[in-house]
Structures are given as C-alpha cells and as structure tokens.
Amino acid sequence: xxxxxxxxxxxxxxxxxxxxxxxxxxxxxxxxxxxxxxxxxxxxxxxxxxxxxxxxxxxxxxxxxxxxxxxxxxxxxxxxxxxxxxxxxxxxxxxxxxxxxxxxxxxxxxxxxxxxxxxxxxxxxxxxxxxxxxxxxxxxxxxxxxxxxxxxxxxxxxxxxxxxxxxxxxxxxxxxxxxxxxxxxxxxxxxxxxxxxxxxxxxxxxxxxxxxxxxxxxxxxxxxxxxxxxxxxxxxxxxxxxxxxxxxxxxxxxxxxxxxxxxxxxxxxxxxxxxxxxxxxxxxxxxxxxxxxxxxxxxxxxxxxxxxxxxxxxxxxxxxxxxxxxxxxxxxxxxxxxxxxxxxxxxxxxxxxxxxxxxxxxxxxxxxxxxxxxxxxxxxxxxxxxxxxxxxxxxxxxxxxxxxxxxxxxxxxxxxxxxxxxxxxxxxxxx
Amino acid sequence: xxxxxxxxxxxxxxxxxxxxxxxxxxxxxxxxxxxxxxxxxxxxxxxxxxxxxxxxxxxxxxxxxxxxxxxxxxxxxxxxxxxxxxxxxxxxxxxxxxxxxxxxxxxxxxxxxxxxxxxxxxxxxxxxxxxxxxxxxxxxxxxxxxxxxxxxxxxxxxxxxxxxxxxxxxxxxxxxxxxxxxxxxxxxxxxxxxxxxxxxxxxxxxxxxxxxxxxxxxxxxxxxxxxxxxxxxxxxxxxxxxxxxxxxxxxxxxxxxxxxxxxxxxxxxxxxxxxxxxxxxxxxxxxxxxxxxxxxxxxxxxxxxxxxxxxxxxxxxxxxxxxxxxxxxxxxxxxxxxxxxxxxxxxxxxxxxxxxxxxxxxxxxxxxxxxxxxxxxxxxxxxxxxxxxxxxxxxxxxxxxxxxxxxxxxxxxxxxxxxxxxxxxxxxxxx
Numbered sequence: 001x002x003x004x005x006x007x008x009x010x011x012x013x014x015x016x017x018x019x020x021x022x023x024x025x026x027x028x029x030x031x032x033x034x035x036x037x038x039x040x041x042x043x044x045x046x047x048x049x050x051x052x053x054x055x056x057x058x059x060x061x062x063x064x065x066x067x068x069x070x071x072x073x074x075x076x077x078x079x080x081x082x083x084x085x086x087x088x089x090x091x092x093x094x095x096x097x098x099x100x101x102x103x104x105x106x107x108x109x110x111x112x113x114x115x116x117x118x119x120x121x122x123x124x125x126x127x128x129x130x131x132x133x134x135x136x137x138x139x140x141x142x143x144x145x146x147x148x149x150x151x152x153x154x155x156x157x158x159x160x161x162x163x164x165x166x167x168x169x170x171x172x173x174x175x176x177x178x179x180x181x182x183x184x185x186x187x188x189x190x191x192x193x194x195x196x197x198x199x200x201x202x203x204x205x206x207x208x209x210x211x212x213x214x215x216x217x218x219x220x221x222x223x224x225x226x227x228x229x230x231x232x233x234x235x236x237x238x239x240x241x242x243x244x245x246x247x248x249x250x251x252x253x254x255x256x257x258x259x260x261x262x263x264x265x266x267x268x269x270x271x272x273x274x275x276x277x278x279x280x281x282x283x284x285x286x287x288x289x290x291x292x293x294x295x296x297x298x299x300x301x302x303x304x305x306x307x308x309x310x311x312x313x314x315x316x317x318x319x320x321x322x323x324x325x326x327x328x329x330x331x332x333x334x335x336x337x338x339x340x341x342x343x344x345x346x347x348x349x350x351x352x353x354x355x356x357x358x359x360x361x362x363x364x365x366x367x368x369x370x371x372x373x374x375x376x377x378x379x380x381x382x383x384x385x386x387x388x389x390x391x392x393x394x395x396x397x398x399x400x401x402x403x404x405x406x407x408x409x410x411x412x413x414x415x416x417x418x419x420x421x422x423x424x425x426x427x428x429x430x431x
Numbered sequence: 432x433x434x435x436x437x438x439x440x441x442x443x444x445x446x447x448x449x450x451x452x453x454x455x456x457x458x459x460x461x462x463x464x465x466x467x468x469x470x471x472x473x474x475x476x477x478x479x480x481x482x483x484x485x486x487x488x489x490x491x492x493x494x495x496x497x498x499x500x501x502x503x504x505x506x507x508x509x510x511x512x513x514x515x516x517x518x519x520x521x522x523x524x525x526x527x528x529x530x531x532x533x534x535x536x537x538x539x540x541x542x543x544x545x546x547x548x549x550x551x552x553x554x555x556x557x558x559x560x561x562x563x564x565x566x567x568x569x570x571x572x573x574x575x576x577x578x579x580x581x582x583x584x585x586x587x588x589x590x591x592x593x594x595x596x597x598x599x600x601x602x603x604x605x606x607x608x609x610x611x612x613x614x615x616x617x618x619x620x621x622x623x624x625x626x627x628x629x630x631x632x633x634x635x636x637x638x639x640x641x642x643x644x645x646x647x648x649x650x651x652x653x654x655x656x657x658x659x660x661x662x663x664x665x666x667x668x669x670x671x672x673x674x675x676x677x678x679x680x681x682x683x684x685x686x687x688x689x690x691x692x693x694x695x696x697x698x699x700x701x702x703x704x705x706x707x708x709x710x711x712x713x714x715x716x717x718x719x720x721x722x723x724x725x726x727x728x729x730x731x732x733x734x735x736x737x738x739x740x741x742x743x744x745x746x747x748x749x750x751x752x753x754x755x756x757x758x759x760x761x762x763x764x765x766x767x768x769x770x771x772x773x774x775x776x777x778x779x780x781x782x783x784x785x786x787x788x789x790x791x792x793x794x795x796x797x798x799x800x801x802x803x804x805x806x807x808x809x810x811x812x813x814x815x816x817x818x819x820x821x822x823x824x825x826x827x828x829x830x831x832x833x834x835x836x837x838x839x840x841x842x843x844x845x846x847x848x849x850x851x852x853x854x855x856x857x858x859x860x861x862x
Contacts, residue, residue, distance in 0.1 A: 396466060
C-alpha cells in the first residue's frame with residue numbers, strides 16, 4: 001500500500017499524512033464541537049464518527065465487533081483497546097477506501113455528497129488530546145543526552161550511573177499536565193537558587209526536550225509482567241513529545257526523589273497518533289549496549305528502534321524560525337517493548353491511555369543534533385545562534401518550539417505533524 | 432455534635448466510626464454488586480445511593496443541587512467536586528439523621544422498613560477504591576524518617592539534602608497500582624544487586640511505609656497556583672496509606688530520577704475517606720522548621736497538622752499479631768496545604784481524585800515509633816521481635832500489615848478503620 005496514491009485532493013507529496021500513514025486523532029470543528037476520532041490524509045481530516053454513522057461498518061469489518069461505538073467516543077482509549085489486529089484491519093480498510101485504486105469506489109470516492117460531509121480541511125479542525133492519559137512515565141533512554149548531561153553535572157568519569165546500561169531508567173511524570181500540540185505553556189514559577197540564595201521566581205532556564213512518546217493500548221494485570229517479545233502488542237501508537245523543563249527549578253528540587261515541579265507544569269504531545277503498524281517499515285538498530293542484559297530485557301529482534309528524522313524549530317516572537325536540531329529517533333538505548341517489560345516487571349499494571357516518553361533524544365555528534373538547550377548551550381554558558389540576528393541560552397517568553405518527525409519517501413511519508421508550544425510569561429498568582 | 436450518640440445499633444464506644452466521624456466510602460454487597468457511596472456508622476454502612484432514592488434530598492438539602500446524582504456514582508469523585516461547604520452540610524445532615532436526638536425521626540430512625548433496607552452490617556460489605564485516582568504524588572514530609580534514612584545512606588553530616596527544609600520534597604507515584612485495603616500484594620520481581628552482581632529476582636527487602644493520604648476534591652487551572660491559605664478548600668478528605676517498598680529494587684534503580692519499580696507495584700489506601708471537617712477538632716503543631724520559608728509556603732495557622740494516633744500491626748501467616756509501631760501524624764514537617772501550594776506553584780493542575788501521600792511518618796524517638804522496617808531494622812542489620820517467638824528484618828510472604836489511626840475519645844472517635852494488605856509470593860511471569 002505504501003506507494004499507492006489517494007484520490008483525496010490537497011495531498012502534497014511532502015505531506016506527513018500520506019496514504020501510508022493514516023494516523024488517528026481527536027478533532028473538533030466549529031460546526032461540531034463534539035470531540036471525535038478522525039484520521040489525517042494530506043490537508044484533510046476524515047471524520048470517523050460521521051463516516052461510521054454513514055457506512056455499515058459492522059458488515060464491512062465484521063472482524064471488529066464494536067468498532068462503531070469506539071469511533072463515537074471523545075478519546076481514542078476505547079479504539080486502542082480493540083488491539084493491534086483490529087487497528088491493522090481498520091487502517092487497511094481506510095487505506096483501501098482512500099486509495100485511487102479503491103476496491104469500493106461507491107463507498108466514498110464516488111459519493112460526492114458523503115465526501116463533502118466527512119472530509120474537512122485541516123485548517124478548519126482543532127485537535128484535542130488524543131487519549132485520556134492514565135499514567136505518564138518518562139524514560140531516559142537517550143544515551144547521548146544522558147551522557148552529555150552527566151558530564152555537565154558529575155564529570156566525565158561518572159557521567160552515566162552504574163544502573164544506566166542495565167535497566168531503562170525512568171520516572172513517573174504528571175498526567176494532568178499533558179496537553180496537545182498548540183496549547184500555550186506558561187513559564188513556571190518555582191524555587192530556584194540565585195547566588196546560593198533560595199528565591200521564588202519565574203524560571204530563568206526554560207528548556208524543551210525532544211522525545212518520542214508511545215501510547216499504551218492495552219491493560220495488563222496487576223502483579224503480572226509483560227514479556228518483552230509480546231510487549232509490541234501493548235503499543236497503540238506513537239507521538240512526538242516535548243517534556244518542557246525548568247532547569248533551575250529541577251536542579252534545586254531533584255535530590256533525592258527526582259524531577260517534580262521542574263517538569264510537571266506541562267508536557268506537549270502531537271495530536272495525531274501514528275499507529276504502530278505505520279512505522280514498521282522504518283525499523284533500525286539503536287545504540288549498541290555492550291552490557292549483558294537480564295533475560296526479561298533481551299529482545300528477539302535487533303532492529304528494535306525506528307529511524308524517524310526529527311527536527312526542532314525555534315520561532316521567536318518576531319516570527320523568525322530556525323531549525324536548531326536534527327537527529328533520528330534511533331538514538332535510543334532502550335526500546336519501548338523493553339520499557340514496557342521493565343515497567344511491568346514488578347507487577348505495575350498498564351492501562352490503555354498510559355503514555356511513555358523515550359527520554360530526550362540527542363544525536364552522537366554533540367552539535368546540531370541535540371534534543372535540549374541544556375546540551376546546546378552547555379547549561380547556558382554559550383549561545384545558540386538564530387535567524388534574525390538573535391540568539392538563545394534558554395527560551396524567552398514568546399518563543400515557540402515545534403518538533404517534527406517523519407519517515408519514508410515523498411508521496412509515502414509517515415510523519416507526525418507539528419508538536420508545538422509557545423511560551424507565555426509566568427502567570428500571576430496572588431499570594 | 433461530637434458527643435451526641437447514635438440510635439444505630441452495634442456502635443461500640445471504641446468504634447472508629449462514631450457519629451463524630453461519618454466517613455465516605457464506596458461499597459458493594461452480594462445482593463447489589465454496583466459500587467456506590469456509603470457512610471460508616473459503628474458496625475454498619477449506610478447505603479447513600481439507596482437512601483437518596485428513598486428520601487427527597489433536593490427538598491431536604493436544597494443548598495446542594497446535584498447531590499442525589501453524585502450519590503449514584505461508582506466513585507466519590509463527583510461528590511468531592513461539590514466542594515467543602517457541601518461536604519459539611521451533607522455530613523451535618525447525616526449526623527442529625529443518625530443521632531438519637533434527631534430533629535427528623537420520621538425520616539429514618541422511626542422507619543423500621545427503611546432502616547432495614549439502607550443499613551447494612553459491615554461484615555456484609557466489600558469496599559472498593561473510594562476515588563478514581565487521577566495522579567498520585569508522594570511527598571517526603573516525615574522529617575524523622577527522612578533523617579534516619581539519610582543517616583543510613585549518606586551519613587549524619589548529609590542526612591537531609593539542602594532543599595529539604597525549604598520545600599516539600601515529593602515525587603510522582605503510580606496511580607494505576609493504588610488499591611483499596613484488603614487487596615493482596617504480590618512481592619515484586621526486580622533488578623537487584625546481590626554481592627555486586629545484577630540479578631532479576633523477587634525482592635528480598637519488602638517493606639511497608641506508614642503514611643497519611645489526602646484526596647484532592649477540586650480541580651485547579653493549569654498555569655495557576657493555589658495559595659497556601661486557600662488550599663484547605665482543595666482537600667476532600669484523608670485516608671491511611673501504605674506505600675509498599677522493595678528496598679533492594681529501589682536502592683539500585685533510584686539514581687538519578689527517583690523511585691520507580693521499587694514503589695510502583697502497589698500502594699494501599701484505607702477504604703473510608705475521613706472528611707476534612709471531621710479532623711478539624713484534632714489540629715496540632717507539626718515539626719518545627721527553623722528555616723525562613725518562602726512566602727507561598729507561609730501558613731496563617733500554626734496548627735497545620737492533625738494529631739492522629741497511628742499504629743502498625745504485623746500479622747504472620749500463623750496468625751500472630753504484633754503492634755510494631757505507634758506514633759502520631761503530627762510528625763510531619765509540611766502540611767497538605769503546603770504540599771498543594773508547592774505542587775501547583777509552577778502551574779501543575781490538580782484534579783478531583785488526585786491522591787497526595789505525606790511520606791513515611793516516624794516519631795522522634797527512633798524506637799517503637801518508626802514508620803518502616805528499613806528504619807526499625809537499620810536496613811536489615813537487626814531484627815524486630817514479634818509475638819509467637821518470631822522476628823523480621825523485612826516482610827515475609829504471608830505477612831499482613833495493618834495500619835490504623837484515630838483521634839478523639841471513646842464514643843466520639845474519628846478513625847480510619849483498617850488499611851490492610853497481605854504479601855503473596857512473587858507472581859510467576861513467563862519469560
């Protein structure tokens with residue numbers, strides 16, 4: 001299917017949303033403010049709730065019994081719980097439906113009235129958070145990032161902690177502040193140390209983190225681990241994720257229990273969930289781990305990462321945009337199946353809608369391929385040059401960070417669209 | 432009302448559930464497996480869903496418009512969102528209804544048929560998790576515990592980290608593994624170091640943690656902090672909380688991002704939520720903090736803790752029970768309003784159903800008043816003696832830990848009932 005073309009107009013070759021992708025998201029429109037599932041195809045969104053009310057899905061897809069009811073929900077949680085085989089069958093159905101060579105032209109391609117009804121130009125669409133997030137866990141699998149930050153704070157000798165190559169280090173994040181791309185982010189107020197004195201002030205070291213996010217689609221039983229080779233079946237799909245970080249708040253608070261207010265003020269995810277199957281053709285090997293792994297982390301396949309081309313764009317309040325980083329999502333030491341196997345090893349239950357972050361992804365070069373300003377500016381010691389004669393050590397109010405990522409050739413790209421957030425000044429709090 | 436007596440039979444003077452308490456919980460019964468709200472009075476549960484279907488609550492309590500619909504929900508989240516004034520009015524209504532001197536005897540006291548219907552002996556009642564937990568955050572406000580553990584791992588000089596007295600240190604816990612009292616807990620399998628070698632095995636250092644839990648009843652806006660003196664209005668009520676801990680798993684994994692699998696396998700809460708108002712008469716001063724606090728943490732009132740008598744009972748598989756610790760919940764450095772003010776300082780939003788843990792509560796003596804085996808046994812170096820010629824360094828399979836807590840005199844006790852969990856052997860995981 002990857003080279004097939006679509007009959008849907010306004011699908012330029014460089015669109016992230018080719019027929020080879022068909023990600024799912026939750027949309028609203030001015031004419032219908034009810035949040036509902038949709039897929040993206042080129043410059044259009046296909047309203048799946050409306051489509052399922054017009055087509056006889058139980059007859060067309062008898063292998064997915066409650067499909068229509070999951071497509072009328074305000075989140076993708078119910079659809080995700082249908083399981084990987086159902087996601088696959090539904091995506092293949094949509095690929096056929098939207099293909100120029102569709103086997104069922106009468107269903108949509110040749111029905112002008114229905115086309116008009118269910119295809120909405122994406123400029124008229126607002127995105128909502130695609131899933132109700134149960135728990136959000138952020139891992140730390142970007143070894144180049146972990147090493148660079150370790151050198152910065154503990155010196156080259158102790159850059160990586162002794163556990164780093166033995167287990168996917170992670171921590172529990174905050175689910176209530178996960179927001180969809182486009183949501184504004186207030187610079188957090190926090191306790192910070194200024195010349196050794198504790199003050200409460202707006203963060204002066206506001207940063208982004210370039211991550212890949214993974215939505216869990218299936219629950220697991222409490223007390224029972226998920227094996228690493230079956231963990232793929234727990235993956236619903238992927239998003240880009242920006243784990244905004246206030247480095248000065250984090251530095252003062254994080255010992256001994258880890259990051260808290262330095263991270264929990266906002267985490268942005270892209271609105272379209274790229275289904276796990278869409279990324280399968282883009283598997284790649286990750287960072288070599290020279291350590292003998294524990295059995296529960298040993299994967300049957302070597303190509304356990306995806307080679308997604310990632311970029312970070314910084315746009316100033318004046319509107320000048322600069323790509324400040326380019327790298328690949330294969331720069332990870334641990335795969336999502338390894339994270340899931342580790343997360344559940346002790347019996348911690350997964351739920352559909354749980355969100356896993358990869359940790360900050362930086363490339364191996366250490367220049368032009370880093371996933372945070374912390375690394376690019378050596379914790380604010382030097383500047384990153386921007387277009388428009390501007391420069392940054394950390395983010396300014398009015399700055400917008402946009403993460404993008406895609407695989408595949410023009411005409412068959414599998415991409416994420418934007419993961420975007422603009423920084424607003426610290427909110428006034430009467431205290 | 433605190434000295435009034437109830438007409439409900441089987442309410443012994445030493446009951447945690449006097450008329451001065453009236454906590455809320457979610458019950459099921461064999462005859463009706465629908466989870467629904469109830470209050471506890473002595474040895475009985477009063478089915479509030481049934482009661483609200485029999486009484487004309489809109490007329491009796493016109494100040495709480497949607498009360499009846501919140502009482503037909505399977506969790507207390509909707510009721511909690513009614514706000515403190517509504518909780519107060521409803522509790523006072525119940526106190527009058529159940530009092531010997533009730534002003535409305537015809538409503539329930541003198542209606543034998545209705546009494547028979549809505550009052551269920553608690554031996555016939557199963558408890559469910561009282562709230563759907565959004566996020567679970569565990570603080571570390573038990574200074575005696577933090578100090579003892581700090582001495583153990585970093586020496587007396589560096590026992591408390593530099594930030595400890597400036598802010599309520601906390602970390603994000605796992606919401607999916609919060610369970611109600613009575614739920615069995617599997618000993619977790621995890622990565623541990625044995626003689627310097629990494630192995631994957633059942634934890635050998637299984638521990639409990641004695642904590643007070645606080646359920647948030649009100650949401651807050653993202654980007655906007657909650658002031659410390661208004662934070663009381665965000666509190667729905669309190670539970671006892673056992674933050675089960677696998678010390679060997681935790682020791683290996685926790686650097687640099689904090690506890691993960693060592694904690695996320697289970698957290699047990701007591702089933703009856705003691706409403707914030709019921710604890711008001713038992714305010715006390717906490718641990719003196721000699722540090723000049725940041726403005727957002729300065730409370731108007733000095734008595735910002737509760738003096739709840741706490742105890743920990745260990746029952747062996749053979750059925751021998753020993754009280755291994757007794758202390759008070761006033762042994763905290765930070766109050767829940769301070770935790771809420773800190774948690775939201777950077778704009779992290781609260782949601783009704785969020786759960787906050789106090790951190791392990793240990794007394795100042797360091798003997799007989801400690802909130803974990805880690806402290807009692809100096810990390811397994813010595814034994815705690817039990818009834819039945821037995822002893823423990825850490826928990827064995829088959830052991831049951833029961834936390835209890837109450838305030839007030841006999842006849843007007845405000846208590847929590849049991850917060851109980853039994854350890855089962857590590858679940859077999861096919862890998």
